[in-house]
Amino acid sequence: GEDVEQSLFLSVREGDSSVINCTYTDSSSTYLYWYKQEPGAGLQLLTYIFSNMDMKQDQRLTVLLNKKDKHLSLRIADTQTGDSAIYFCAEWGTNAGKSTFGDGTTLTVKP
């Protein structure tokens, strides 16, 4: 079945760039999303990319999509302590309910 894999932990220093990686298996995925979850809160949509795109940039966020390798990455430039959170990669297919989430990457930003 469909699967989304992420590394569980990432630690960076404030001001550095963070790169969170994700791999997925469903080649029919149409939309790939990145969500941020702070402690005790819901999932906040950060950004998304359509499967016909290679890259999307939104302020400090850059999403890269390698369709051949089914690899998605989220780069956060100039990482701040407020970026410390769990980041989820998700793919939502064209059919309602057909969505798969990774287990989340916990990003820790050290001062």
Place this chain on the structure above:
Amino acid sequence: DVKVTQSSRYLVKRTGEKVFLECVQDMDHENMFWYRQDPGLGLRLIYFSYDVKMKEKGDIPEGYSVSREKKERFSLILESASTNQTSMYLCASWAGNTEAFFGQGTRLTVV
């Protein structure tokens, strides 16, 4: 700028009680979803709805039911709450061709 609202952030209920979790979205989305999030298990889909009065079982529907009487509102019902239903519950809304948004989550404790 709130798009998906869950009625409660925190809820404590007794075993055997009937529990209603409400979710409202203001984006006129057709698709709405209920997930639960547990440590080590990630996000698991309970039920989803692709139209008013329509519902589909997700991966873990046992012990739950849902109601979608109006397009903007999707309710999750625990018919007889049990301690293993203690969890974080997340509602999501999706138009099917763009961003999918989540509510802030409801942390339910069943004692």
